[in-house]
Amino acid sequence: MSASKPPTRDGVGPSCVGLPSGPWPTLIDFLAERFPNVTRQTWLERLRRGDVIDEAGQPLTLQQASLAPYPANTRLYYYREVPHERLIAFDEVVLHQDEHLLVVDKPHFLPVVPSGGYLTETVLVRLKRKLGLNDLVPIHRIDRDTAGLVLFSKQPATRAAYSALFAGHRVHKTYQAIAPWRSDIVFPLTRQSRIKEAGHFMLQHELPGEVNAITHIDVLAVRGDLARYQLKPVTGQRHQLRVQMLALGLPILNDGLYPTLTPEGQIDYAKPLQLLAKELEFTDPVSGQTQHFVSQRQLMFE
Numbered sequence: 001m002s003a004s005k006p007p008t009r010d011g012v013g014p015s016c017v018g019l020p021s022g023p024w025p026t027l028i029d030f031l032a033e034r035f036p037n038v039t040r041q042t043w044l045e046r047l048r049r050g051d052v053i054d055e056a057g058q059p060l061t062l063q064q065a066s067l068a069p070y071p072a073n074t075r076l077y078y079y080r081e082v083p084h085e086r087l088i089a090f091d092e093v094v095l096h097q098d099e100h101l102l103v104v105d106k107p108h109f110l111p112v113v114p115s116g117g118y119l120t121e122t123v124l125v126r127l128k129r130k131l132g133l134n135d136l137v138p139i140h141r142i143d144r145d146t147a148g149l150v151l152f153s154k155q156p157a158t159r160a161a162y163s164a165l166f167a168g169h170r171v172h173k174t175y176q177a178i179a180p181w182r183s184d185i186v187f188p189l190t191r192q193s194r195i196k197e198a199g200h201f202m203l204q205h206e207l208p209g210e211v212n213a214i215t216h217i218d219v220l221a222v223r224g225d226l227a228r229y230q231l232k233p234v235t236g237q238r239h240q241l242r243v244q245m246l247a248l249g250l251p252i253l254n255d256g257l258y259p260t261l262t263p264e265g266q267i268d269y270a271k272p273l274q275l276l277a278k279e280l281e282f283t284d285p286v287s288g289q290t291q292h293f294v295s296q297r298q299l300m301f302e
Contacts, residue, residue, distance in 0.1 A: 006053045006077050011129035012119065014053065014077035021072045027065040046078060053077045082119040089269075092123050095149075095293060100286055101162070102127070102136065102152040103293050108272035111144040123150060140166045143239070145256065148175070148277025148295045161285040166236070172281040174232050175241055176220070178274035178299050179250040181227035188218035191244045195237045203257060204239045206247045213237040215244050221301070226253070228301050241275060253300075274299050 006014040017034065024030040031043050043065070046052050050059035055075040090107035097103070104123055111118045114125060128136055139151045139162045153159040165171050195213045198205035206213075214234040221228045229250070231241050239258070245251060246258045253274040256262035276299050281292040 006057060006079075008128060008134040009079055011125040011127075012079055012114075013128075013134075015080050016075055016077050019070070019072055019074050019076065022070070024070045026067065026070055027060070027076075030070055031065075042081075046081075051079045080114065080119060082117055085117065085119060085121055088121045092126060093296070094127075095296070097154075100153065100155050100158045101284075101291075102131075102133070102154055103280075104150045104152065105295050105297060106142065106147055106150050106277075107297070108145060108147045109267065109269060112138050112141045112150055118144075124152075127152070139163055140171075140236075142277050143242075143273075143275075145273040146275045146277060147272065147297050149280050149293055150277070151280065158286055165282050165285060169234060169236075170282060172232070172279075173277065174230060174279035174281075176276045176278045176299055177229045177231055177241065177245065178226055178253045178301055179229055179245055181219075181222050181225055182249060185248065185250075188216065191215045191217060191248065193244060193247065195240060195243055200261070202261060204237070204243050206243060213240045213244060215241060217244075217248075223301065226301070228299065272300075274301075 008014075019027070019030060022030065024033065028040060028043055031038070032040050043052070044062065047060060047062050047065050052060045052065065053076060054060055054071075060076065088110050090110055092107060092110060093105040095103045095105050104127070106112065106123055111122045112124060114122050119125060124136065124138060128134060133154055135154060135156055137153050137159060139153050139159070142148060142150060151162070153162055192211045192214050193206045194209040194211055195204050195206055197203070212235060216232040216234070218230045219227050220230050229245075231245075233240055242252055242255055242258050251259055254271040255273055276295060276297055278295050279293065281290065283289070284291050
């Protein structure tokens with residue numbers, strides 16, 4: 001963290017925005033255009049509270065933001081807020097903690113990091129508040145709908161070494177999923193496909209072209225019309241497992257995106273997505289030891 005970057009407040013780190021050259025007479029004019037969903041009154045309240053801070057680490061005043069000329073080619077920081085944030089009544093569990101790593105068993109429905117309508121009800125902010133670890137950063141992420149293992153870095157000095165494991169595909173990831181059983185598909189199989197955005201920012205799909213998504217898929221158990229599958233992704237495309245299972249005619253049970261996009265806000269907490277990040281295994285770049293973590297959560301396989 002640089003000396004001028006504001007500190008974390010109650011688990012919430014400051015957001016940063018660059019101020020490009022442009023036609024805005026004042027800073028408040030820029031903010032109103034840059035963030036159309038945040039009212040001028042909200043920005044004025046943040047300024048009164050000292051929650052908008054310049055790149056030197058000093059709170060900006062109302063006069064500086066609304067009367068002084070627009071400060072182009074600088075940066076400012078602010079503390080994001082989500083009014084009326086929905087409470088999520090499921091708890092994350094810390095499975096392992098050492099000097100460098102923290103491993104969390106995440107429940108369904110809880111996002112890893114702040115985004116959209118989620119801020120304090122995220123794994124990252126909850127852990128910062130509970131443990132006082134202001135340097136905590138996720139090394140990788142899983143979907144809000146997915147349960148299971150997430151690794152966090154505690155130390156900036158060793159963060160790049162752990163991040164490089166994921167970038168270099170040197171972390172062995174094992175997921176489990178509940179989906180329809182099809183006796184006409186021979187398992188185990190390896191799904192190799194190309195995945196790109198499907199014309200909606202929430203959705204991905206397979207399309208012809210160079211392969212960028214590879215997953216090894218096998219069956220662990222069959223019960224009636226459903227099966228419990230083991231999924232071992234080699235690559236890490238967004239929604240890779242959900243998209244490839246759908247393409248096989250095996251949509252994961254209770255998926256609110258594939259094949260049908262559920263409108264935002266229509267969450268059924270009784271029907272979590274049946275996808276679990278079950279195991280992570282890798283050689284620790286600091287200690288040289290093999291690390292193997294297993295989620296204690298189970299899918300609903302009746």
